[in-house]
Amino acid sequence: MACISRFAPAPALAALVAVGIVAHAPPAHADGDLRQPQAVTAAPFYDGYVSLLGGDRRVRTASQGVGWELVFRERSVRRVRYRVCAENLDGDARRCWTRRTRSDGTSRIFVARFINDQGGPGRWRATWSVGNRTVDVWRFRVRPEGV
Numbered sequence: 001m002a003c004i005s006r007f008a009p010a011p012a013l014a015a016l017v018a019v020g021i022v023a024h025a026p027p028a029h030a031d032g033d034l035r036q037p038q039a040v041t042a043a044p045f046y047d048g049y050v051s052l053l054g055g056d057r058r059v060r061t062a063s064q065g066v067g068w069e070l071v072f073r074e075r076s077v078r079r080v081r082y083r084v085c086a087e088n089l090d091g092d093a094r095r096c097w098t099r100r101t102r103s104d105g106t107s108r109i110f111v112a113r114f115i116n117d118q119g120g121p122g123r124w125r126a127t128w129s130v131g132n133r134t135v136d137v138w139r140f141r142v143r144p145e146g147v
Contacts, residue, residue: 047073048084048128048136053110061141064121068112070097072128072136077105083129086111090122115142 049058053067062068074080080101087094095114101107115124121144128136 045075046080046082046128046130046135048126049138050126050140051108053112058138059140061143063143064116064145066112066116067110068115068142070109070111070126072099072101072107074101074105077101077103079103080130082107082135084109084126085129086115086119086124086126088119088122088124091119093119 049071050060051057051069051071052059052062053069056071070084070086072082072084074082081098082101083096083098085094085096093114095111095118097109097111099107099109119142121142124140124142126138126140127134
C-alpha cells in the first residue's frame with residue numbers, strides 16, 4: 001500500500017480513495033480545507049546557555065564566585081566556528097571569545113575569572129553568533145557573594 005500524507009491535496013486524495021489505494025480520507029478541517037497547516041517551527045539548530053562548572057544544568061541566577069561556563073551546542077557536529085560575548089548590563093564589562101565546537105558538537109568556555117573578578121554582580125547577557133548572525137541569547141543574573 002502506498003504511503004500518502006494526510007495533508008495530500010483533496011482531488012488527489014479523493015482519487016486514491018476511489019481506486020482503493022487509501023481506505024478512507026482523513027477528516028477535513030472545520031472549514032473543509034485539506035491544505036497543509038502552517039509549518040511547525042523546528043527546534044533551534046544552535047543552543048547556547050550558561051552553566052556552572054562541571055554541570056549541564058542551565059542557570060539563570062547564581063552567586064558571584066561560582067564557576068561560570070558558557071556552553072554552546074550545535075546539531076550537525078561539524079566543528080562550527082562561533083563567537084560568544086558576555087556583557088554586564090548594569091556595568092561596562094564586556095568580553096568576546098571566538099571558538100570552534102568540538103567533534104561532539106559542544107564547546108564550553110570557563111568564564112568565571114572574567115564574570116566574578118572583572119564584571120561582578122548584576123544582570124548579564126551572553127550572545128552567540130555564527131557567521132555574524134546571532135543564533136542564541138541567554139540572560140542571567142550574578143548575585144553578590146554571600147547572598
